[in-house]
Amino acid sequence: MKIQWKKIFNQKYTNALIVVMLFLLFSIATDAFFTFENMSDVLKSYAVLGILSCGMLPIIISGGIDVSIGAIISACACVMALFMKNVSSNLLLAFVVSALFGALLGAINGLLISLLKIQPLVVTLGTYSIINGCMIYLTNGSWITEIPDNLISFGRMRPLGIPIQTIFFLLVGLLTMFLLRHTLWGRGVYAIGGDEVSAERIGYKPGWIKFLLYVYFGFLAGIAAVVHTSIMSQVDPNAFKGYEMTIISAVVLGGVNIAGGFGSIFNVVVGVLFLAITYNGLILMKVSSYWQNIIVGAIMLIAIAADTIKKKREEAEKTVVDVEYKEG
Amino acid sequence: MKTKTILSILTAAVLALSVTACSTEQGTGQASGETSKETESAGETAPADDSGSAQAAAKVLIMPKLVGIPWFNASDVGAMRAGEEIGIEVVYAGPTQPDAAEQVKMIEDYLNQGIDAICIAANDPTALKPVLNTARDMGILVMDWDTPADIEDVDYSVQSVDPTEYGEALWDYMVKAMGAEEGQYAILTGGLEAAALNMWIDAGREYAKEKYPNLELVTEPIATNEQQQEAYSRTLDLIKTYPDLKAIVAVSTPAPIGAAQAVQEKGLQDQIAVVGGVLPNDANQYLKDGSLDYGVVEANPELLGYATAKIAAMALNGEKIEDGALIEGVGNITVYENGKTIVLGPPLIIDANNVDEYDF
Structure with a gap:
């Protein structure tokens, strides 16, 4: 028994353990939490966060960051909504237009980062401002309403009782997992996150890998824009202001190292579930909203502290090995 | 276009x-x-x-x-x-x-x-x-x-509306939409720290104590981070937590829309009244389908x-x-x-x- 606990802690599952504990707590303390209705509602509301976190994950693994994503998804949602209202209400075309537009905006980030070798934070801060400015100019900040009905009814679909948005999250998760594990590009993402110079020496092309990272994120933002609009049934150009921070917290809370090098889809699922169930569960437990923030903050600190302590221990072990080697 | x-x-x-x-x-x-x-x-x-x-x-x-x-x-x-x-x-x-x-x-x-x-x-x-x-x-x-x-x-200083008057109007129209002066209600707000929103909420709550003593606030105001999607999820949570909920009063413009949407999705337009500060263009479809009952606009x-x-x-x-x-x-x-x-x-x-x- 003791050994198993240690194994669980050592295998980067600390945060998952906290999520499981919260899950059990909420299930025992309230009747409404562990019901099919509540679970599918929660997974529906957090599907967009999930899809975007799947795009942020490879970027963070590679040691980069993208803070322009809130503007990109808003831009995609606006373009998609205007396209559906004025050109064609075909749903498939809407997905294609939105995803291509997202990929295009992502490509701009990717080009600036890989060709000009500017820091990702600086580039995406700049593009955030530009894209946001253009969106506010085009929409005047007003919501786009009266989205065609077929998107709304698509958003209400529940194959096998599972909300369609959750299925998209699932598919995007599987796709990202496949790309990271089984493609040269995916392995390259880990390699440049670990050490870019060594990665280049063994034959990876960091510029190309980075370019595709941001294109992929843009592409997912395009998909997420349609998924989001299918729930909200209108487009608010300001809906994703500051959303990049929520995405980054989801990824990091799942246990991904913000400095890059490692992380997996499993971490994203843990992080998204963490954010999804805590607020839901605390409201269901009738906890006052003033306490909610304090409790969520405390749980986050515990999760991160546990993670950091674990890493410090690992590092300490490594140092010993180094010294012994030198002496030998 | x-x-x-x-x-x-x-x-x-x-x-x-x-x-x-x-x-x-x-x-x-x-x-x-x-x-x-x-x-x-x-x-x-x-x-x-x-x-x-x-x-x-x-x-x-x-x-x-x-x-x-x-x-x-x-x-x-x-x-x-x-x-x-x-x-x-x-x-x-x-x-x-x-x-x-x-x-x-x-x-x-x-x-x-x-x-x-x-x-x-x-x-x-x-x-x-x-x-x-x-x-x-x-x-x-x-x-x-x-x-x-x-x-x-x-x-x-030219102000559109007196905060007390605004808060009172919110509660008055909530009661009007509920069709009864008793029952459970909840409050959605943009952020717990937003001073202007708090002024309205406090005014409304004080007013309700005197004028509508049978209204029951189920929990402290719930923050929605000024976002429609948060208001939507939090309303879904509230509906499940308080099955007898009769009304939601929401301040911060995207909040009433998100609440109305959740209410509409669950088919509860006739059970749960939603009122709040909105912009008419955004609220149009929700007012018409009955999920949002009244928009109380500052000016x-x-x-x-x-x-x-x-x-x-x-x-x-x-x-x-x-x-x-x-x-x-x-x-x-x-x-x-x-x-x-x-x-x-x-x-x-x-x-x-x-x-x-x-x-x-």
Whole structure:
């Protein structure tokens, strides 16, 4: 028994353990939490966060960051909504237009980062401002309403009782997992996150890998824009202001190292579930909203502290090995 | 509209060229916005100048928190309408982001150009203090509107609605929508720390204690981070937690929409009343499908812009602004005991029948 606990802690599952504990707590303390209705509602509301976190994950693994994503998804949602209202209400075309537009905006980030070798934070801060400015100019900040009905009814679909948005999250998760594990590009993402110079020496092309990272994120933002609009049934150009921070917290809370090098889809699922169930569960437990923030903050600190302590221990072990080697 | 779609795709191409333009973009965007506004107002007031007497028309700067959002676009229209009617030159200009530092810079520019009055919707009262005091030292009339500056720094403060009156209206219309003076309700707010929203909520809760003692608030106000999707998820949570919930009152404009959406999705339009502060354009479909019952709007922004320009002109003429005075096209105003704060009137109530009359 003791050994198993240690194994669980050592295998980067600390945060998952906290999520499981919260899950059990909420299930025992309230009747409404562990019901099919509540679970599918929660997974529906957090599907967009999930899809975007799947795009942020490879970027963070590679040691980069993208803070322009809130503007990109808003831009995609606006373009998609205007396209559906004025050109064609075909749903498939809407997905294609939105995803291509997202990929295009992502490509701009990717080009600036890989060709000009500017820091990702600086580039995406700049593009955030530009894209946001253009969106506010085009929409005047007003919501786009009266989205065609077929998107709304698509958003209400529940194959096998599972909300369609959750299925998209699932598919995007599987796709990202496949790309990271089984493609040269995916392995390259880990390699440049670990050490870019060594990665280049063994034959990876960091510029190309980075370019595709941001294109992929843009592409997912395009998909997420349609998924989001299918729930909200209108487009608010300001809906994703500051959303990049929520995405980054989801990824990091799942246990991904913000400095890059490692992380997996499993971490994203843990992080998204963490954010999804805590607020839901605390409201269901009738906890006052003033306490909610304090409790969520405390749980986050515990999760991160546990993670950091674990890493410090690992590092300490490594140092010993180094010294012994030198002496030998 | 088709051109807008193409335009937005084209802008993406332009972005690719603007490699280092991130800082200049904002600057030029704002400057061009400003000049277009200026030429616009100059064009409108030119005839007034010609027909006017030897005395040059007074120049009034009306500065919103930011330009380019529907609310302040509507104020722009109102301010210009007032300018035309009374023959003063109204300049409506503001930053593209709600940024106090930008406002300070712009006011300094206008002070150098020469101006008779400044009406500001303050992004940050403290940051604006020095420049407003400089303006007053130069003998310029300084007012605030929409969002107050520090009351010490202004000659008049034009506010749309009294916070207490607004909070009471929210609760009154919630009860009206519930059709009963008893039952459980919950509050959604933009953020627990938002002072203006808290003022409304506190006023409403106090009022409810006296007037509707049988209403039961199920939990403390719930924060939605000023986002529709948060309001939507939190409402779904509330519906499950409190099966007897009869009403939701929501402050911060996206919150009532998110709440209405959740209520509609669960098919509870007839069980749960939703009221709150919204913008008519966004609320339209929800008011019509019955998921949102009443929108309680702080003011008609067009009227607010109009009244601000008119009051500025009155003050410049040396007219006294008194409690209960009738301003043509606005109505009877309330002036607080401090002699500075001017409140226009009751909030604007929108429902399924009148929502099409407003465009903001």
